[in-house]
Amino acid sequence: MNAGTIERRDVVPSTWRVLGVEVGEGLRAIRREPAALFFSVLMPVGFFALFSSIFGGGAQGGPGGLPYAASMLATYGTFGVVSVMLFNPGLGVAEDRTRGWLRVKKVSATPLGVTLVARVLAALPYAVAVMLAMSAVTLAIAGPVLGLGAWLRLVAALVLGALPFALFGLAIGFVASSNAAAAIVNAVFFPMVVASGLWFPIELMPGWVQALAPWLPTFHLSQLAAAQLTGAGALGHLVALLVTTAIGAAAAGLAYRNLRV
16 A cells, blocks of 8 residues: 555545534534524525415315425425525625635635535535424424325425525625625525515416516426426426526636635
8 A cells, every 4th residue: 555545545534524524613603693594594484384374274276286285385495495505605605704714714724615515515404404394384284295205305306406506605605795695695586586486376476477487496496396296397497407507606616716815
């Protein structure tokens, strides 16, 4: 065994240990940031509890004849997981820039890329927590409207499908202060939520909104989620999310190259 092999084996566990520490710090950072916690976790669950208590008791009404509570879990679930993945990594990076913490990371032994990956990974448990909370509300209001397999497919599609939005959040965090980043995310995200039919059925929207919806990634994620419950075709929605991932990666990469810490 040569020295290079030993060195490579030493580096890999060290990187994983550093990543674990950074993820733990990211989890704590979300709890310490009231704005991110409220907008990305508490508000979506609160909205879902309110509207599902009003409309979610109906037996039918969702796509494919689903109980309305089940279809709401797909649309409001999209709202919830995207808010987590869009707000938390981006606002965390913006706050680190404002406090000069990214400058410290850049000159420390911890690779900055590991810190950024950890920010995204740290948001995933909160996205799952949002889905668990919404599912508990659904169970209390409408009973077991989904089987375990369908529920697992729904959660997996939403959590994984929301990852591209973390790239856009990071891109905003790389170029804006923490206050400005929150304002930018809110200004972009909430119109997308309404126009994608995540709060109200898209059929109730004006014609121009219905024409705009297929151009929005939040719409395609909600349709991908609903397809896990109805069995409808989802290839087009998956392709749209892959294109979103490519655009988000390009935006985050460009912002990162111009990062000023």
